[in-house]
Amino acid sequence: AYSVTKGELMKKLLGLAVAAIMATVGTAQAEWPEKPIKLIVPFKAGGTSDQVGRTLQAGVQDSDSLSQPITIVNVGGHYSIGSRRVMEAAPDGHSFLLIHIALMGGEGTGALDFGWRDFEPVAGMGEFCLAPMVRKDSGIDSVEQLLAKAKAEPDTLIFGANLGAINHMAGIMLQELVPGAKFRFVQIGGGTANYTALTGAQTNATVLSGAEVVNFTLLPDGGENPEAQIKPLSYTGASRFDSLPDLPTMNELGYDMQFCIKSWVFAPKGTPAEAINGFAAALKTATGTDRYQKFIKSKGFADVFLSGDDLMKDLNATWTAIEPIAKLATKK
Numbered sequence: 001a002y003s004v005t006k007g008e009l010m011k012k013l014l015g016l017a018v019a020a021i022m023a024t025v026g027t028a029q030a031e032w033p034e035k036p037i038k039l040i041v042p043f044k045a046g047g048t049s050d051q052v053g054r055t056l057q058a059g060v061q062d063s064d065s066l067s068q069p070i071t072i073v074n075v076g077g078h079y080s081i082g083s084r085r086v087m088e089a090a091p092d093g094h095s096f097l098l099i100h101i102a103l104m105g106g107e108g109t110g111a112l113d114f115g116w117r118d119f120e121p122v123a124g125m126g127e128f129c130l131a132p133m134v135r136k137d138s139g140i141d142s143v144e145q146l147l148a149k150a151k152a153e154p155d156t157l158i159f160g161a162n163l164g165a166i167n168h169m170a171g172i173m174l175q176e177l178v179p180g181a182k183f184r185f186v187q188i189g190g191g192t193a194n195y196t197a198l199t200g201a202q203t204n205a206t207v208l209s210g211a212e213v214v215n216f217t218l219l220p221d222g223g224e225n226p227e228a229q230i231k232p233l234s235y236t237g238a239s240r241f242d243s244l245p246d247l248p249t250m251n252e253l254g255y256d257m258q259f260c261i262k263s264w265v266f267a268p269k270g271t272p273a274e275a276i277n278g279f280a281a282a283l284k285t286a287t288g289t290d291r292y293q294k295f296i297k298s299k300g301f302a303d304v305f306l307s308g309d310d311l312m313k314d315l316n317a318t319w320t321a322i323e324p325i326a327k328l329a330t331k332k
Contacts, residue, residue, distance in 0.1 A: 032274050033068040038095050039265075042082025045074045047191035048128060048209040048299075052263045053098045055295045056125075059286030066282045079103075079165055079190070080112050087118055091268040093275025096122060100261045102165030104319050108326020111164035116315060119266035123280045124311050125287055127302035129237035129260040130170050130207040131247065133198060136231050143233050143253055146205060147174070150181035159183035160194040160203035164326065167194060170207045170236065170259050172328050177255050185329075199229050208232070210241045211299035218243075236260065241300040262304065262314070280307040 041053045050072070057070045075082030079102050086097035097119065107115030134140045140149065150157050161168035168185060175181045183205065188197045194206040195216045208216065217228040222243070235247050236259040250257040265283065267276055286292055287305050296303055306314050 031067075032093050032272070032278055033066060035094055036068050037066070037070045037279070038073050039070050040073050040075060040082045040086050040095065040097050042075050042079040042085075042097070042099060043190035044076045044192050046215075048211050049098055049100065049190070049263065050074060051211060051215075051295070051299070052126060055292055056098075056283060056286050059289040059292045060282050062289045062291055063282075063285045065285040066278075076189075078111075078187070079162060080106060083112070084114070086266065086268060087114060089268045091120075091270035091272070093267070093271050093279075095268060096279060097266045098263060099266065100166060100263055101169065101318065101322060102162065103264070103266075104322045105166070105169045105326050105329075106164035108323045109164040109168070109329045116264075116266070116319070118269060120269055120271045120276055121311050121315060122265040122267050122276050122307070123283045124262045124264050124306040124314055125283065125304065126296055127260050127262045127304055128209045128211060128299060129235060129241070129258075130166070130209055131213050131232035131235050131241075131244070132170075132174060132205065132207050133213070133230050133232055134205050135198060135201065136229055138204065140205075140233075143174075143250070143255065146233060147178040147181045150175055150183055151178055154180065154182035155184045157183050157204045158202075159185050160188035160197045160206035161185045162189050162193075163187050164329070165190070166209075166261055167191075167207045168329060169322060169325055171205075172325055173257055173259055174207075176328065177257060195230070207236075209299075210235065210237070210244065211301075214243050214299070237300070243298065243300060260302070262306075262318075264315075 039053055041049050043049050053072050057072055060066050060070055083097060083099060086095055089095035103116045106112035132143060140146050159171045161171055171183055171185060175183050188194050191208050191212040197203045198206055213232050217225055219225050232247055234253055235241050235249050236257060237249060238258055240249055284305050
């Protein structure tokens with residue numbers, strides 16, 4: 001008959017216990033990512049953030065830097081909707097938010113009851129600047145004329161904005177350049193929505209990114225689109241935008257205004273470091289691809305990439321600068 005000694009039995013039981021523990025650990029520490037990653041863009045398709053997201057998506061695919069694909073999910077309406085969706089998502093490392101300074105503007109103005117510190121920072125990249133826009137038939141041909149009208153007829157020029165977001169903050173900065181100038185800010189949305197509203201004469205002014213100006217007012221060969229009904233007045237970058245070489249900067253026009261924005265990626269609070277660091281690394285690789293480099297060159301973006309401590313320092317510095325501007329929006 002087959003018999004087992006007490007010592008042999010203990011060894012077998014110990015082996016089984018170790019195997020069970022290893023199996024449990026293996027399951028708990030499955031390699032990230034385990035499924036496709038959702039990158040939420042809280043704006044409609046076609047705007048600058050959407051273009052950035054899709055270029056990064058393609059860059060990750062080109063570089064084969066992730067074992068799972070990225071799915072871009074556009075969430076329309078106020079940007080708070082898509083942002084909240086990520087904030088409340090399970091922190092499993094498969095949901096991320098692509099946004100910009102709107103997250104801070106919304107907190108500063110009270111448009112949001114949450115802010116950037118309610119997320120895990122992942123990465124910051126690129127940097128784009130803006131252009132004040134009017135209709136071609138507005139009779140306004142310069143920033144000086146726009147601000148003069150805003151002063152002479154305060155609260156009559158309808159300025160399309162996404163309240164608390166980039167275009168709202170830029171509009172406030174713009175009107176503050178001339179004491180007494182005041183726009184009437186109305187909720188429209190992001191770049192695509194504001195282009196439509198301005199084209200349809202629902203608004204009198206707004207700001208668009210350099211990329212949006214190119215997309216909405218130029219032909220593929222770089223020539224002016226004769227069907228475009230809107231025009232830029234200036235550029236908020238430190239130097240002129242290569243794709244719009246005839247457009248002067250605000251500084252050139254004698255105004256102390258520079259306003260440029262990075263794209264940020266955030267994750268839900270509590271997302272594992274493995275996912276945060278892994279996604280940041282994949283995005284950094286994507287920004288080095290030919291596709292991404294051609295994209296930022298054509299859109300006039302600065303080639304920057306931040307993560308870790310450098311990103312946190314930049315976020316804190318940006319919040320220090322934008323909070324007082326956002327508070328001006330709450331004044332009557």
